[in-house]
Amino acid sequence: MKNTGTEEKKDIRKQYLGIRKSIPSDVRADADRRITERLLESSLFLEAQSVYCYVSYGHEADTRRILEESLRRGKKTAAPRVLGKRRMEFFFLETTEDLSPGFHSIPEPVTKCEMAPLPGSDALVIMPGTAFDRKGARLGYGGGYYDAYLSRCPECERAAIAYSVQITQLLPREPHDVRPHVIFTEKEMIVCPQEQDFREIR
Numbered sequence: 001m002k003n004t005g006t007e008e009k010k011d012i013r014k015q016y017l018g019i020r021k022s023i024p025s026d027v028r029a030d031a032d033r034r035i036t037e038r039l040l041e042s043s044l045f046l047e048a049q050s051v052y053c054y055v056s057y058g059h060e061a062d063t064r065r066i067l068e069e070s071l072r073r074g075k076k077t078a079a080p081r082v083l084g085k086r087r088m089e090f091f092f093l094e095t096t097e098d099l100s101p102g103f104h105s106i107p108e109p110v111t112k113c114e115m116a117p118l119p120g121s122d123a124l125v126i127m128p129g130t131a132f133d134r135k136g137a138r139l140g141y142g143g144g145y146y147d148a149y150l151s152r153c154p155e156c157e158r159a160a161i162a163y164s165v166q167i168t169q170l171l172p173r174e175p176h177d178v179r180p181h182v183i184f185t186e187k188e189m190i191v192c193p194q195e196q197d198f199r200e201i202r
């Protein structure tokens, strides 16, 4: 990871990558199940016509069942592919077999997949992250991919999924950060204040 933002962000990222990695596998499996159920039962997911979801790798909160359920229920289902510096696009999947290892070995949509238009108000984007605070400030791997992509589609619904140990005190915030509306953990659904109240609170 190079040029990944402020030193403070780098330290917090490193710390939380360690915390996430150290979750025992049985606890992780149980948390993945609970996070998935909470998300699948939410009106955000039930009402979404299309779902733009990351494909988990390493120790990220698992998205495999979310992708499968989304496809099974006939929602347009898209996954991200990195195309260049700070640039990614989403591509529609027909099945989870349309994924093959790409950027950093993350499963990405294969070339035959059709590029998805920017998500509109009937779309739900499911965001990854290494740490979050309760106001929705988010730390990724430091590539700036989600901030850049989501700044192009302010209309869509944004949900993050994460293990409860990834929720932290206030994170440093930059003007280009695009925050989720809600965060689902295995313990709760955190509703994040939106722009207006955010400024008042901080």
Ligand SMILES: Nc1nc2c(c(=O)[nH]1)N(C=O)[C@@H](CNc1ccc(C(=O)N[C@@H](CCC(=O)O)C(=O)O)cc1)CN2
Residues within 6 Å of the ligand: 001, 017, 054, 055, 056, 057, 058, 060, 080, 081, 082, 088, 103, 104, 106, 128, 129, 140, 141, 142, 143, 144, 145, 146
């Ligand atoms: N599953 C998933 N897909 C995603 C993202 C993500 O966060 N998660 N991204 C969100 O922006 C984009 C990819 N961004 C990335 C940026 C940097 C690294 C990276 O440096 N990975 C290292 C270190 C990981 C670690 O220490 O755990 C590696 O794989 O070795 C990976 C992905 C698009 N696709």
Ligand SMILES: Nc1ncnc2c1ncn2[C@@H]1O[C@H](COP(=O)(O)OP(=O)(O)OP(=O)(O)O)[C@@H](O)[C@H]1O
Residues within 6 Å of the ligand: 003, 004, 005, 006, 009, 138, 139, 140, 141, 142, 143, 144, 145, 146, 147, 148, 151, 174, 176, 177
């Ligand atoms: N829209 C932008 N304009 C200018 N610089 C940006 C923009 N978005 C991100 N950056 C820069 O890119 C780098 C990575 O951004 P940031 O730390 O916010 O990524 P991240 O949210 O951790 O990663 P990701 O979105 O890929 O999960 C930082 O140096 C940041 O200042």
